[in-house]
Amino acid sequence: MLISDFDGVIVDGMEEYWWSARRAAAQLLPSGVPLPQAAPEAFRQLRPQVHHGWEMPLLAAVIAGYGQPLAAFHVDYAAALAASLQQLAWSEPQLTEALDTVRQQAIATDRQAWLALHRPYPWMLKALQRLDAEGVPWGVLTTKSAGFTADLLSSHRLHPQVIYGREDGPKPEVLQRLLAQAPASGPWRFLEDRRLTLEAVRALPALDAVHCLLATWGYLRPGDAQNLPAGIKLLDPEVVTQPLAQWPAAAIVQAN
Numbered sequence: 001m002l003i004s005d006f007d008g009v010i011v012d013g014m015e016e017y018w019w020s021a022r023r024a025a026a027q028l029l030p031s032g033v034p035l036p037q038a039a040p041e042a043f044r045q046l047r048p049q050v051h052h053g054w055e056m057p058l059l060a061a062v063i064a065g066y067g068q069p070l071a072a073f074h075v076d077y078a079a080a081l082a083a084s085l086q087q088l089a090w091s092e093p094q095l096t097e098a099l100d101t102v103r104q105q106a107i108a109t110d111r112q113a114w115l116a117l118h119r120p121y122p123w124m125l126k127a128l129q130r131l132d133a134e135g136v137p138w139g140v141l142t143t144k145s146a147g148f149t150a151d152l153l154s155s156h157r158l159h160p161q162v163i164y165g166r167e168d169g170p171k172p173e174v175l176q177r178l179l180a181q182a183p184a185s186g187p188w189r190f191l192e193d194r195r196l197t198l199e200a201v202r203a204l205p206a207l208d209a210v211h212c213l214l215a216t217w218g219y220l221r222p223g224d225a226q227n228l229p230a231g232i233k234l235l236d237p238e239v240v241t242q243p244l245a246q247w248p249a250a251a252i253v254q255a256n
């Protein structure tokens with residue numbers, strides 16, 4: 001069974017994230033604050049640090065000059081995020097709601113235009129369509145909402161067996177539940193572009209049997225692909241289009 005992250009692994013959602021983030025931020029900031037139409041370089045640079053969707057409208061506000069200076073995010077992302085949230089007196093649920101509302105409106109008014117802001121990686125599209133055709137089970141585990149993810153996948157005629165979104169809890173917990181429910185569905189492969197998430201999975205002995213794979217084409221921070229621990233392997237686009245059995249093995253082998 002393959003469990004894959006969505007943003008930065010199946011789909012390049014950079015344009016959509018900026019599109020939604022700037023609209024959500026504009027609703028919360030004083031009116032008339034200028035925010036560029038196209039995703040600014042500063043946003044692209046910080047995207048690999050982002051864990052949850054709500055962080056993106058906050059980053060849009062930071063780019064517009066609110067909250068902590070941009071440089072602070074490059075020094076300590078988590079601290080700058082928390083300080084900015086406090087400075088602006090915004091909350092995580094408020095930002096999540098603002099982002100969801102923007103997306104719901106976009107889907108209701110111009111669904112095709114909204115879908116077109118997402119660009120699937122061709123090698124992933126090919127690999128997942130082949131898994132579907134072969135009847136090989138695969139699923140999606142994302143910090144996006146499951147509803148938006150299902151919409152996007154079906155627009156590309158992709159039909160995962162399961163979709164777990166931000167509503168289902170942290171990824172390592174969801175994986176633990178999945179393995180406990182269907183231990184015989186192995187070998188399990190977990191494909192991500194966020195190294196910290198793979199490291200969190202690797203830290204749980206209950207998930208030793210999961211092959212943790214880091215997508216080289218995703219939103220990686222500088223140095224993410226270097227000095228990986230033994231239990232995490234890089235996955236290149238050329239390998240993705242090969243059968244699952246050819247993908248690198250990265251499970252932890254228990255010493256007896």
Ligand SMILES: [Mg+2]
Nearest residue numbers: 005007008193
């Ligand atoms: Mg990702």
